[in-house]
Amino acid sequence: MNIIVLATRNKGKTREIRELLKSFPIEIKNLDDFGPIPEVEEDGETFDDNAYKKAAFAARVLGYPAMSDDSGLVVTALGGKPGVRSARYAGETATDADNCEKLLREMKGKEDRSAAFECVISIAIPTGAALTYEGRCEGEILESPQGENGFGYDPLFFFPEFGKSFAEVSMAEKSRVSHRGKALQEVAQEFDKILDWLDINMPRMETFTCKS
Numbered sequence: 001m002n003i004i005v006l007a008t009r010n011k012g013k014t015r016e017i018r019e020l021l022k023s024f025p026i027e028i029k030n031l032d033d034f035g036p037i038p039e040v041e042e043d044g045e046t047f048d049d050n051a052y053k054k055a056a057f058a059a060r061v062l063g064y065p066a067m068s069d070d071s072g073l074v075v076t077a078l079g080g081k082p083g084v085r086s087a088r089y090a091g092e093t094a095t096d097a098d099n100c101e102k103l104l105r106e107m108k109g110k111e112d113r114s115a116a117f118e119c120v121i122s123i124a125i126p127t128g129a130a131l132t133y134e135g136r137c138e139g140e141i142l143e144s145p146q147g148e149n150g151f152g153y154d155p156l157f158f159f160p161e162f163g164k165s166f167a168e169v170s171m172a173e174k175s176r177v178s179h180r181g182k183a184l185q186e187v188a189q190e191f192d193k194i195l196d197w198l199d200i201n202m203p204r205m206e207t208f209t210c211k212s
C-alpha cells in the first residue's frame, strides 16, 4: 500500500484530513511516526509557498511522498491579515485562544466583517516534484466566540449558509464546505491519477548486491 506522510503538527487539521481520506488505499503516517525532524521555517509569502516548503521538506527528509496543508484566515478589513501568519498572529508561541483574542481586538468597531479561509494542499515527493490543490470558503468574523468544536479561528468564523460558526457544526458538516474540505474533495476526485503519478515518479529504492 502507498504510504503518504502528513507533514503537519496541527491536530485539528490532521483529524479533518484523515477523515476525508479514510476510504482511499493509502497508509497515512504523520510526523510523530518518525524520529525528531527539524522544523520548517514558514517564511513564504503565500499559502502556496509554505505548503510546498512543508511537503517537499518532509518528503526529502523522510523519503516518502508527503502531503501538507498551509491555510489561514484572510480578513478584508485587515488588508488580508492574518493570512500566512494565521498560526503566529499573536506571536511565535501563540495559542488558538491568543490568536482569536487578537483578531477580536483588531476587529473592534470594524463594519466590514467579511473574511475567507484559504487552504493549499501540496503533495510532494523526494525529488521536489509536487502537485497542488486549493480551496476557499467565505464567511464573517463574529463579535465574540461561538461554539466548542473545531480548532483555530473556528469559533469566530460565521458561515452564513449554516447560520452558525464553524465551531458550532460537526466536523463532517464543516468539511463539506470548508477551504480544506474543498481542496481535499479535489484530491479525492483525482486520487487515481495521483496514485499513478506517485507510481511513475517516486524514486525506487533498489537493492544492489556488491560483488567482492
Ligand SMILES: O=P(O)(O)OP(=O)(O)OP(=O)(O)OC[C@H]1O[C@@H](n2cnc3c(O)ncnc32)[C@H](O)[C@@H]1O
Pocket: 007, 008, 009, 010, 013, 042, 069, 070, 071, 072, 073, 086, 087, 096, 099, 117, 150, 151, 152, 153, 154, 166, 178, 180
Ligand atoms: O504548519 P502546520 O504544522 O500544518 O500547522 P499550523 O497550525 O502551523 O498551520 P498553518 O501554518 O497552516 O497555519 C494555519 C493557521 O490558520 C488557522 N486555520 C487554518 N485552517 C483552519 C480551520 O479549518 N479552522 C480554524 N482555523 C484554521 C489556524 O489557526 C492554523 O493554526
Ligand SMILES: [Mg+2]
Pocket: 042, 087
Ligand atoms: Mg504552520
